[in-house]
Amino acid sequence: MVCRSRRHQPTAGGLTIDDVIKGSPTLEAVARLAGVSRATASRAINGGSRVSARAQQAVNDAVRQLGYTPNSAARSLVTRRTDSVALIVPEPDERVFSDPFFARTLHVVTNVLSERDLQVVLLIARPNDDKQRILRYLHRRTVDGAIVVSHHRDDGLSDEVATLKLPSTFVGRPWTSADQVSWVSTDNIDGSHKATRLLIERGCRRIGTIAGPADMTVGQDRLVGWRRALAEAELPDDAVVHSDFTEAGGIEAGRSIMRAHPDLDGLVVASDLMAAGALRALAAAGKRVPDDVAVTGYDDLGISEHTDPPLTTLRNPITEMADQAARLLLEQLDGSATAPRRVIFTPTLVRRLSA
Amino acid sequence: MVCRSRRHQPTAGGLTIDDVIKGSPTLEAVARLAGVSRATASRAINGGSRVSARAQQAVNDAVRQLGYTPNSAARSLVTRRTDSVALIVPEPDERVFSDPFFARTLHVVTNVLSERDLQVVLLIARPNDDKQRILRYLHRRTVDGAIVVSHHRDDGLSDEVATLKLPSTFVGRPWTSADQVSWVSTDNIDGSHKATRLLIERGCRRIGTIAGPADMTVGQDRLVGWRRALAEAELPDDAVVHSDFTEAGGIEAGRSIMRAHPDLDGLVVASDLMAAGALRALAAAGKRVPDDVAVTGYDDLGISEHTDPPLTTLRNPITEMADQAARLLLEQLDGSATAPRRVIFTPTLVRRLSA
DNA sequence: CGGACTGGTGAGAGCGCTTCCACTCTCGTG
DNA sequence: CACGAGAGTGGAAGCGCTCTCACCAGTCCG
Structure with a gap:
């Protein structure tokens, strides 16, 4: 009882024993330390619109002092965003790692998406074994969107993504649902x-x-x-x-x-x-x-x-393709994309000695 | 009001308009369709201990019929698990993709961990730029554990992981905190x-x-x-x-x-x-x-x-090392590991023509 | 000087799930 | 036949967060 009442006392700067014992600090702790409500603390942390300079400062200090990091599960639960996107490669991993195409693509995609603080999760799916696992993964909406590279006829990805209405871009023309998903390719x-x-x-x-x-x-x-x-x-x-x-x-x-x-x-x-x-x-x-x-x-x-x-x-302009793929995905995540889009690049001939 | 009362009526098979409109079905919908409580539905879905055969069957059917997949954010929020682990590679991505060591390691780790339905998330961190991003990522506990490959002196990973008490294994001896984290290496x-x-x-x-x-x-x-x-x-x-x-x-x-x-x-x-x-x-x-x-x-x-x-x-017995690394991590995730462990393999000389 | 805004704030209602706890039925046993 | 054990169940309390909404100053205008 004593504990309980102390806990809810909104004394600015007053931390309770609970806060110290608990593992990672919660928004509640930050708010209490800053002497504001949880709502205000939340606003201050998420790009403070409608927060007074004083409150903002107090929250900033509290965050720093407690080493607070928002719990992503709790946040996703309410925002319905995870701030991560999957790069799906339906290939045996030997190939993924021997073909520079993937390295380049991953590199570019990661760069573009990290501008928006999106975490790229690489999913390498051996074509047969993991098909179900990947589809389940997408279905669970553990990611906000997906970029699919090197898609095969029977992997089911384009249809799944289309029916789930999951924001996505394919690199290379998909076999099916080609007019319902966005893709980039070369001719x-x-x-x-x-x-x-x-x-x-x-x-x-x-x-x-x-x-x-x-x-x-x-x-x-x-x-x-x-x-x-x-x-x-x-x-x-x-x-x-x-x-x-x-x-x-x-x-x-x-x-x-x-x-x-x-x-x-x-x-x-x-x-x-x-x-x-x-x-x-x-x-x-x-x-x-x-x-x-x-x-x-x-x-x-x-x-x-x-x-x-x-x-x-x-x-092939791999860099441009990957860049474009990432941007098409961003458009969808922003909600600014109206319809699926496709972008097709033209390859150029490079003459060396073999022909 | 009508809607509300209908909604809570536990008529087996009775789905309300809400269920149809809503995007993905919730546990609530499954429970209602199966004619059981949310608690029972949850138990049935998570490996049904203390669930009657009848209830189990009804829930299974409902899950199938609705195409239900648990919302992972909600689940993580309460279980404090994410069922995913990170494979962290603090290297520029060109190297990751040109060195077969990583391919092999990823391959083995993924195999071992997927036995336990753990999703492997590959995090490639360019040493300098992304240091903070990775540390933040771990801090947020978006993953249950981490395997760190190719760790560098100043990447801060071993200390961070040690202070966070995040289950982890290093492949290769860590520079610091070497007695506080598990690692595998060769001599x-x-x-x-x-x-x-x-x-x-x-x-x-x-x-x-x-x-x-x-x-x-x-x-x-x-x-x-x-x-x-x-x-x-x-x-x-x-x-x-x-x-x-x-x-x-x-x-x-x-x-x-x-x-x-x-x-x-x-x-x-x-x-x-x-x-x-x-x-x-x-x-x-x-x-x-x-x-x-x-x-x-x-x-x-x-x-x-x-x-x-x-x-x-x-x-180097890369395969064995990666396998061992994954198993050391599993031990920690299971809570069966008491203290950090280290496993060191012996390299064998292979003679060919260069010497 | 009353009314319409407007910037700042906190209470509180969930998000979808797991899990504790209390409860109801069986049974088998003394 | 009463009683305890145990299996099966549902109610309800959160997990940590966001966001709506109501509210309270102030400020500005007619």
Whole structure:
């Protein structure tokens, strides 16, 4: 009883035993120490509109003195915001960590979002095992929004996000619900078309491709661009091998495509990492690049300069894409976005020695 | 009033207009649909002790029918748990994504923790900018615990974690508070000592080292091991260059150490990635490895087999370390850990061609 | 000098959940 | 047959926060 009455006495600066014992200080403690109400303390802490200079100062001091940090669960419960967003990467983690694309994207996204004090949570989901776990995670609304990178046909993400009406941006065109969610992408058909055209103009007549996974739109679109250019030149388009965007996959694919089509004189590869692998396979098979086989990569993220020979490739404006993706998400979080938007960038051809 | 009375009527299966309008269903709605109290519904959902089979079934059905997912903020507020833990990497993100060590660690940690339905949140903190942000994050207790990888001298993490009494494990010996937090590590002094001994036994007499960052215990310890072996053999230990565990850093360091000490016949490098860089620098300088200069790496995470020549290196049991780190954290979360624990693994020498 | 504002404030009502506690029924036992 | 044990249940009290609303000065205008 004594304790109880003491506790509620609003003596400015009067801290009770309770405050000292308790783990982290609450808003209540701050308010009491500052000699104001909880409401005023809350206002002062959250960007003080309608708070007198005196009260503001008192609260600031109390916060500092107690080392107060708001309890985020309590805050989220009422604001229905968590101030964190997920960067979802539905890929096995080996790939995430070997492909510089993800590093760059994470970097840029984190930078843009941290301007608004949003915490980026990286969720790496192995495609099959974790599908349900990720969907549950989103459903629970542990994050205010999501940026999905490297989305696959059956991961269910675009539909889930669309039905949940969760603010989100996809990097790369989603398979489904494409007109209900925002996304950024590059014109992969165009890029691949450019690469193939280059080989044709160079004189190649037997051009194969190492394509990306068939369950990703990037994979599909780059394949379409290659097909289209060959069709326009009335060249055969039967030399296709799908791989997984890794260097190891590229070696394997390079080996198998050369075995199946030994007469190839051009090779359009859907990523630099795979192209680096393919170059190794070609070297091992005794083929000179570009003299025997001309090769193009895709992405231009550093590796392409260090291969032997350096890769002719298509530069995707990854930085701009990631930046745009983050901003599209911000728009939605702000509520300023009216309808889903899409932004499509154009890749540019970078000529080096491989073609 | 009508609405209100209807709302509280415990008619099994009776949903009110409110339920339909509201976004996500609450426990209240589940309870009403199941014809039980909120308390019973909660018990049923959380692993039903003291719940009749009938009630359990009714709640299960209601959950399914409504697509109910508990609101995590509300739950955390009362349980004081968030069911998520942070993997903190105080490194610029370029490094995180180029070093396979992190990929492996993340992979293992995620696997172990997901057995317990813990969500792993990856926090990459650029050392200087984000120091405060990370500390604030931990302070707010947005996570139940943390695993800190690649901790630096001045990042404040070990002290913060110790004073917050936040369950945590460090991978690599922390600089301060080392007896107040749990950590796993390998015996880096021993490993580096072994590498240096090997070179000495091989006949090298002028052995330099490319050391890791001086503000990391790994960097320091591996340097100490090298020094110790040289001292034992009464050889000079003045050829030291510090670098940053990246390949680019290794090239630069290799170049500069050879310039300063052209007579070097052995080089102990504190990581495979740096060693790969050093090999390039040596090749560029016209030195043959191992004939002119014998080289050792450290870590053995894949790259070491693909360098030219393949690296003799020390294998750290990364998988076991990460596994152990996760389990030490689990112990603390369970409350079964009494005192901070440390686990130290022994590195093993892997001989390839570079030494 | 009354009325309409306006800046500043605190009381209090929740947000959706878990959990303590008190209560009601069974049973099995002395 | 009374009684205690134990299983199953619901009422209600919070967790720590935000935010509406009512209120109380002052200030300004007609």
